Amino acid sequence: MITVIDPGNLTSFQDLGRVGYAHLGVPQAGAADSMSLRHANLLVGNAEGSAALEMTVNGPTLRFETDAVVAFAGGRVEPTLDDMPIPMYQSIAIHAGQTLACGAILTGIRCYLAIAGGFSPNPTLASASSDTFAGLGPPVIRAGDRLSCETHSLHQGWYLRSPPEFPDEAILGVIPGPHADWFTPAAFEVLSGCTYVVRADSDRTGLRLRGEDIRREKHSELSSQGMVTGAVQIPGDGQPIVLLSNHGTIGGYPVIAVVIHADLPRMGQLRSGAKLRFQLVSHEQALAALRGSEAALHAAVASADSGLLAARRLLVMAKAHPGLRQACLQLERWRVNVRR
C-alpha cells in the first residue's frame, strides 16, 4: 500500500488505453507519452503497458508502507527518497516507511512512475486509464488516497542507456490529412512554415495552438467522423488543435494533417508556451521512424548489477552536494563508466 501525502498537480493512472470501445464513443485515453510509460514499466521488469502514475507539471509525494521497486521516466524530475536525491531512468529500491517526493517537472510536462509488480487500480472497460474527459477509470489521485499495488522486489535491475530529452521547441512530422483538399497550397505553407505556441488551455484531449491562421478553401461543414490522436484539426477560427490521447472519438473539424505515430509521445510532452513546428514527411519516412523508435525502445533498456545502479544513485546524491559536485564533474571528465 502507498499513501498519497500530496497528489501533485494532476496525477492519474494511465496505461496504453481503452482500445476497442470507440464505436460506443469511448475515447482511447492512455498515457499522453506512451513511450515514457513503456520505459518506466520496462525499467522495473513489468509488461510495458502496465498501469503507472502519470504526473503533470508537479509530481506527488508518496509514503510507502511496503518494500517496493520503482522507476521514473519522461519529463525530467529531481525526485528524492527521504530527502536524498535519486536518479530517473533506473530501478530504485524503496523500503517500507520511506517517503518519495517526485517534485516539479522541469522539462516536458509529464513524468511516469512505475512500480515493480504494477499498481492495481480497478479497470473500467478493460483499461486502468483514468479518463477525466469521459469520466471512466480510476479517479485522479487525491491527498490521503491509499494506492494498492502488487509489489515484488527484484534481483535484477535496469537502467536506460540514453534518456530522451524534451526541449520546449519541437518539430513534429506530419502527413497530409484526409481533408487536405479543403486547404490551398498556401495553407500547407503556413502549416509547415509557422512556429506555433502551445496555449495554456491545452490538456490531455488536445493541444490548442496559437500562431498564424490556417485558412480553408472549402467552407461547408465536415461530416462528423472518427478522429485519431495526432490529427491537426482546423476549426473556423483557423487556429490548429492537435488531438492528444484523450480526444473524443468523433470530430467535425477538417484535418489538414496528421502527426506521425513515432512523434506522438514527444507531442504528449509539450507544455504551455512550448514552440512547435510541423514538417511534412512521406508515408515511408513515417514508417521508418516508427520502426526506429520501436527498435530503440528495447535496445535502450539495459540490465545492470546492483553495483552500477548504486553508483548511479551515489552520483546523483553527490551532485546535489555543492562540494562534491565539482568532484563528480571531474570524474565524468575522466570518462568513468558511470552515466548520469
Added chain:
Amino acid sequence: MNTHPVGDSALLIDTHDAMVAQHLRTYILRQSLKGLRELVPAHNTLLVEYDALLFDLTSFIRLLPKFEQLKRPAAPARAHDVPVTYDGEDLKEVVRLTGLDMAEVIQRHSSATYTVAFLGFAPGFPYLIGLDPKLRVPRLKTPRTKIASGAVAIADEFSGIYPRATPAGWCILGYTDVVLFDPDREPPALLTPGDTVHFRPSA
C-alpha cells in the same frame, strides 16, 4: 469504396451511409485481422485504426469489394422518449440564426422522429439524424471548453445529447436527465445505431 489515409496508422473509408458503416464494422471484425486496433463508424465513413507495423493494409483494402456484395440484415431497433428542459445557452443564438421564434424552435426540435446514426465523441453520445432542415445551424466557431451534462444540442444536420460535462462545439437548446452511458451496464450505451428518439419538452 474510396479510402483516404489518416496519418501512418489509420484509414478512412467512405461508406456514404451510417448503417453501411455499422455493417462494415461488423464485417471487418469477423475477419480477425492482425494489428487491427479500432473501428469507428460515423455518418458517412468508417475509420480503421491499426498498428502500422503489424497490419496488412494491402490485403485489407482487397477485402472491401467483397463486403459490397454481401446482404445486410436489418438490426432490431428500439424507440426512446427523452424529456428535455428547453433552457439551453444557445437557444437565443439559434433563434437568431434560423429567424424562427423560440416557441417554434422548440416545437420543431421536439416534434421530429430522430434515428441514432452512430455513437461517438464522448461515451454514449448519439448523433441523431432527422433534424428539421429549418434548424440547421453551424457548429460554434470556437468550441466551449466545458458544458453541463445532459445538454441537448444541434449542429449541422444532427441533434445530439452530451452524456456528461465535456467541451462542446454544438449549439445547446436544453438539458435532459437521461443517463446515456454506464460502464457497469450491458451494453454500456443506452442507444444503439438504428434506434429512434423523441424529445419531449418538460416544464
